[in-house]
Amino acid sequence: AAAPVAAQDAPPASGEAAAVPDSLRNHDTSQPIDIEARSAEIRQRENQVVFEGAVRAVQGVLQLDADRLIALFSADTDQAERVEARGNVVIRSARRAARGAWAIYDVAARRVTMGGPVTFSQETGDRLTADRLVVDLETGLWQFEGADAAGVSGEFAVPDAPQ
């Protein structure tokens, strides 16, 4: 079986990012977002809806789980401009997931930013930790960034060399 590379490879210089393409490429951010939660408060006057308790927001392949999630709407179009998630936040796409303390889905900028610490895992067994993750919903890139010396550190499963 493929033995993951035991030694922690040296983290790249701080601030550098390891970018990994994924199925969120050209994600259609205009599709409706279906949100489930234990409870919610629709505050029409403040143009926001606050969801609480095992919140799961799904938009096509993109899935955002959190303890608490606020959808902020534009006053004139009644459409959600920004979704802020807090507490045990998990971003999932078809084959990968990242876990963090908070995340912001900026619909217009087509970008999900997650704050740390961020831990990332992938089916292949790769694991990464970073201070921040930016998922670009156009290019589909998951960009991990380290804010200080700890930077981005990871462990990658390397398949056995062919005999």
Added chain:
Amino acid sequence: MRPILAPLLADFARAGDATAYDRFVAVMRLVLPLAALAVGAAALLWPLVNEREASFTLSREELVKRDDTIRVLGARYAGRDRTGKRFEVKAVEALQNTPAARRVLIEGLEARMTLSDDNAAGVHAARGLYALDDHVLDAEGGVRLTTTDGMRVDTAGATVDLPAKTARSAGPVTGSSRLGRFEAGAAVLTAEDRVLRLDGGVTMRILPDQVSRPAPGDQAAPEDQTRPEDQAPTDDKTPADDKVPAEDGTP
């Protein structure tokens, strides 16, 4: 000449009653249209004639007393809340089992509450029990709550406190608002603040900003490569979970 006329006259004579018939037709040509007009007018004007607008606090349009049950048709109960804003319950039929009864059984009810900014919240229900003292309405048999700025909640039953302008669903609700469609296990509407609290499991569908999507081939515009730091949430950079930002005011 005579022989020629003879057959005509004969016909004429035989049809002696023709002139009467002609007269009948002439009269009918006048009477029938008039009759039609009269019937048409009656049909149109009847509801207007029948509608009598009763407008005092407790209108008793038609009092049908059976032993001492009071049955009011077209009842209307109105009042004002502390700030003087009007609320009103209209009923197709209202029953009070005794004149002193303080609760009225209502069939076919419509309630309306005026909000501070003169928007309004409405209740439509098949039937309900209305407490005259505290103006609380227990509506059931299919209830629809609405606000004039686009919120609609459908449920089986609900308790509505008219002066306080709140409504609590008895069970599951489905509905929609400007911000999206939802279903939940229970709901509490605070019409004055335009807040709808949903509990017991919520599913909601919201529509994100319909940003015009560049054709797939386009390169992401350069400014997209800007540092995402500006993306930090409204509060400090990485809020620990307990330091939930106060701006949304929830505990």
